[in-house]
Amino acid sequence: MILDTFRLDGRVAVVTGAGRGIGAATALALAEAGADVALSARTATQLDEVAGKIRALGRKAITIPADLSDLSTVAGLADATAAELGRLDIIVNNVGGTMPNTFMTTSADFLEDAFRFNVATAHALTQAAVPHMLKNDGGSVVNISSMMGRSAGRGFLAYGTAKAALAHWTRLAxxxxxxxxxVNAIAVGSVLTSALEVVAQQPEIKAKMEAATPLQRLGEPWEIAAAIVYLSSRAGGYITGKVLEVDGGIEAPNLELGLPDL
Known part of the structure; x- marks a missing residue:
């Protein structure tokens, strides 16, 4: 049965940024497909809530509250997951993000921090995971990139540059x-997570974003999670080095920050 190829029974995944939004939805989706899951993010209470839902599905879940901007800490997730859950098959590098900033207030340090948080974290965790994956049948890595990594919009220089780097890191890795x-990535469009709470609460701005999106709506976290299950499973077994665009069809930013000319 074709649906059986989406199953992840007997697999173990680690998901970063798993306390809410895309990370939480992904952790639940992987568990629904049969995987046991290690969850990491800063906030323990959020992780505990997600872990409770996973255990209610009959799957194992461990929580590792941590500051994932620390590269040694994020790398340590691989060993911790394998030690607690017995193996490691799937990595979802979801942690990342960078606040918008004007060109003249984007310092070299700010740009470097964006690269570190969006690219170096993915590299550190994946590199640490490789020996564990090779003990079994190999594995799958899914990176959360962004449509801003392939388009231009004012205010997104650091974020877009870092996500473009993550997309190409995906191809090279x-x-x-x-x-x-x-190793694959998802170029995510505008998804209704906590990062867009302010937008969602302002109907006029939300309506403009929806109008600028070919599918005329914003995405939902579960829609990204579904793509991650596909890329992590045998269903996506002939795909590697690709960036899957899950963005509602947008070819340019659908959020205008209103930054003036210099």
Whole structure:
């Protein structure tokens, strides 16, 4: 049955930024597909809530509250997951993000921090996970990039540059780690997470964003999670080094920050 190829029974995943939004939805989706899941983010109470839902599905869940901007800490998730859950098969590098900023207030340090949080964290965790994945049948890595990594909009220089770097890191890492470990990414569009709470509470702004999106709506976290299950499972087993665009069809930013000319 084709649906059986989406199953993840006997697999173990680690999801960063798993306390809410896309990370929480992904952790639940992976568990629904049969995986046990290690969850990491800053806020323990959020992780505990997600872990409770996973355990209610009959799957195992462990929580690792941590500051994932620390590269040694994020790398340590691989060993901790394998030690607690017995193996490691799937990495979802979801932690990341950078606040909008004008060009003249985007310092070199700010740009470097964006690269570190969005790219170096993914590299550190994946590199630490490789030995564990190779002990079994290989594995799958899914990185959360953004449509801003392939389009231009004012205020997104640091964020867009970092996400573009993550997308190309995906292609290069896939080449290095093939054939046993697949590496893919998702270019996410505007999704209704806590990051867009302010937008969602302002009907006029939300309506403008929806009007600028070909599908005429914003995305839902579960829609990104569904794509991650696909890329993590045998259903996506012939895909590596690709960036899957799950963005409602947008080709340009659908949120105008209103930054003036210099």
């Amino acid at each position: 896939a080449t290095d780690l093939s054939p046993r470990i697949r």
